[in-house]
Amino acid sequence: MPRVRIAPSPTGPLHIGTARTALFNYLFARHTGGTFVLRLEDTDVARSTLAFEEDILAGLDWLRIAWDEGPDSAGGADRGPYAPYHQLQRIERHRAAAANLLARDLAYPCYCTPEELEADREAQAAAHEPPRYVGRCANLTPAERAAREAEGRRGALRFRVPPGVVAFDDLVRGRIEIDTANIGGDFVIVRSDGTPLYHFAVVVDDADMAMSHIIRGEDHISNTPKHILLFRALGHAVPAFAHLPLILNPDRTKMSKRKSQTAISDYIAQGFVQEALVNFLALLGWSTGTEEEILTLDEIAARFDLDHVQKGGAVFDRERLEWLNGQWIRRLEPDDLIDRLEPFLQRELDAGRIDRLPGREELRALLPIIQERLPRLDAIGDLTGFLWVDRLEPDPTTIVPKRWDGATTREALAEARATIAGSASPVTFEADELEPPLRALAEARGWKAGDLFMAIRVAVTGRTATPPLFDTLVALGRDRTLGRLDRAIALLS
RNA sequence: GCCCCCAUCGUCUAGAGGCCUAGGACGCCACCCUUUCAAGGUGGAGACCACCGGUUCGAAUCCGGUUGGGGGCACCA
Numbered sequence: 001m002p003r004v005r006i007a008p009s010p011t012g013p014l015h016i017g018t019a020r021t022a023l024f025n026y027l028f029a030r031h032t033g034g035t036f037v038l039r040l041e042d043t044d045v046a047r048s049t050l051a052f053e054e055d056i057l058a059g060l061d062w063l064r065i066a067w068d069e070g071p072d073s074a075g076g077a078d079r080g081p082y083a084p085y086h087q088l089q090r091i092e093r094h095r096a097a098a099a100n101l102l103a104r105d106l107a108y109p110c111y112c113t114p115e116e117l118e119a120d121r122e123a124q125a126a127a128h129e130p131p132r133y134v135g136r137c138a139n140l141t142p143a144e145r146a147a148r149e150a151e152g153r154r155g156a157l158r159f160r161v162p163p164g165v166v167a168f169d170d171l172v173r174g175r176i177e178i179d180t181a182n183i184g185g186d187f188v189i190v191r192s193d194g195t196p197l198y199h200f201a202v203v204v205d206d207a208d209m210a211m212s213h214i215i216r217g218e219d220h221i222s223n224t225p226k227h228i229l230l231f232r233a234l235g236h237a238v239p240a241f242a243h244l245p246l247i248l249n250p251d252r253t254k255m256s257k258r259k260s261q262t263a264i265s266d267y268i269a270q271g272f273v274q275e276a277l278v279n280f281l282a283l284l285g286w287s288t289g290t291e292e293e294i295l296t297l298d299e300i301a302a303r304f305d306l307d308h309v310q311k312g313g314a315v316f317d318r319e320r321l322e323w324l325n326g327q328w329i330r331r332l333e334p335d336d337l338i339d340r341l342e343p344f345l346q347r348e349l350d351a352g353r354i355d356r357l358p359g360r361e362e363l364r365a366l367l368p369i370i371q372e373r374l375p376r377l378d379a380i381g382d383l384t385g386f387l388w389v390d391r392l393e394p395d396p397t398t399i400v401p402k403r404w405d406g407a408t409t410r411e412a413l414a415e416a417r418a419t420i421a422g423s424a425s426p427v428t429f430e431a432d433e434l435e436p437p438l439r440a441l442a443e444a445r446g447w448k449a450g451d452l453f454m455a456i457r458v459a460v461t462g463r464t465a466t467p468p469l470f471d472t473l474v475a476l477g478r479d480r481t482l483g484r485l486d487r488a489i490a491l492l493s
Numbered sequence: 494g495c496c497c498c499c500a501u502c503g504u505c506u507a508g509a510g511g512c513c514u515a516g517g518a519c520g521c522c523a524c525c526c527u528u529u530c531a532a533g534g535u536g537g538a539g540a541c542c543a544c545c546g547g548u549u550c551g552a553a554u555c556c557g558g559u560u561g562g563g564g565g566c567a568c569c570a
Binding site for chain 2: 043044047112114128177179192195197223248285288291312324330374435439466468
């Protein structure tokens with residue numbers, strides 16, 4: 001059975017690109033009946049934090065990308081037969097592997113100083129040569145090493161890169177061959193402080209955890225020969241590789257925090273729903289091969305295959321995400337939608353933009369007229385906020401419809417108020433009863449119904465774009481409707 | 494600079510030699526519906542399949558080159 005993994009490092013919040021890679025690994029595991037593993041690459045102690053680890057787990061959890069093995073919770077216990085799944089806790093495994101390579105002279109200690117290495121790079125740049133380690137410490141005698149150690153210098157460990165071509169059959173790109181002469185010379189696998197570097201730790205852990213497929217971003221293609229060389233040196237079977245196309249900024253460079261919104265948590269905060277984000281991410285670089293495009297996570301897993309993974313990078317098209325989000329919001333069951341809306345209403349309350357929280361039943365009654373008007377959950381405030389505020393302060397100039405003047409508007413609102421007050425009794429204040437008499441009023445006075453309705457709309461909601469007017473009046477209730485009309489009339493005087 | 498990867502409407506993509514005078518979706522435009530805004534419906538503009546040369550009876554699909562774009566070259570991950 002396939003074993004795949006996502007190995008994020010907790011040096012930042014869950015990134016869109018990491019989430020997409022996690023999703024593809026998850027989908028591959030679900031489709032093939034394999035196992036999906038989550039491993040935290042926290043060896044960069046200086047930059048890793050528990051808060052980021054929490055963000056990553058929470059984000060994957062929110063996306064419903066469930067891992068079969070890995071950390072149960074941030075900083076908590078690990079679950080699975082290959083625990084621990086925190087890379088830092090596997091340090092002894094890395095040390096043992098490093099000692100093994102050193103003992104077999106497949107790796108050697110390097111005492112070059114940062115200054116020496118920097119000078120090498122500068123000389124190479126000046127000579128228009130690619131940067132590579134020159135091998136200064138590659139053939140030190142035991143005596144020379146001892147001398148350096150005696151000076152108190154601590155060596156980093158470098159892997160001896162053998163000459164030749166490393167080839168692999170990428171599951172999405174086909175055969176790729178890279179001459180080891182082009183990978184930069186012998187590379188460091190253990191820092192002088194004894195901690196392992198990414199390229200080394202990742203291979204030791206992937207080997208230990210019996211990974212069968214490595215599905216990751218295209219930016220790792222050039223690193224693959226290093227990994228393959230290490231798998232071989234360590235005496236492990238080399239897993240299959242599949243390199244996914246990159247997610248791009250609008251200018252087609254690798255998606256970055258600088259140019260795009262990359263944190264999953266920001267998308268959550270903006271009211272994107274899980275279904276939409278997963279659907280969107282799955283379709284970035286992959287397709288069903290058919291014209292289906294609105295799919296649940298399970299439907300996607302059932303159809304997923306590496307054959308339909310695109311080779312070229314994909315621009316993150318936020319407009320399309322927003323459209324998909326609207327599609328999914330419209331498909332949500334009422335209770336579900338209400339549950340998801342509540343935090344956003346709470347946020348409106350906390351920000352002082354509304355004065356009270358609507359009850360579930362109040363919201364439920366509104367759903368038929370607002371569900372299709374929500375591109376994102378965070379639009380709930382703009383769409384319905386006027387219903388939950390005690391006092392409205394509409395701008396008098398916006399109450400007056402384009403073709404009308406202040407006096408006409410004032411007169412129209414006064415007559416509309418009288419019509420509403422007279423025609424609709426408190427117990428049957430319903431949309432169907434409100435509309436005919438107001439249309440009749442407009443007709444009788446020679447006003448365009450749309451102008452009258454717009455004046456009422458702004459007077460009562462403060463906005464020019466709202467859910468259907470009469471349903472809105474009903475939601476507001478008779479007393480508040482009349483009160484707001486009075487207030488608007490006063491404002492126009 | 495060196496190495497590697499990629500190349501179908503603005504964007505996401507279908508397409509695995511004839512079904513393609515290239516299909517769908519987002520976005521855009523128009524119309525319909527309509528009290529505003531949405532949603533929905535209908536229609537439209539939009540890609541000489543980057544370019545050049547092969548292979549073939551026939552190429553978006555295969556091969557080579559060119560150009561363009563991207564990624565990688567750390568005691569970061």
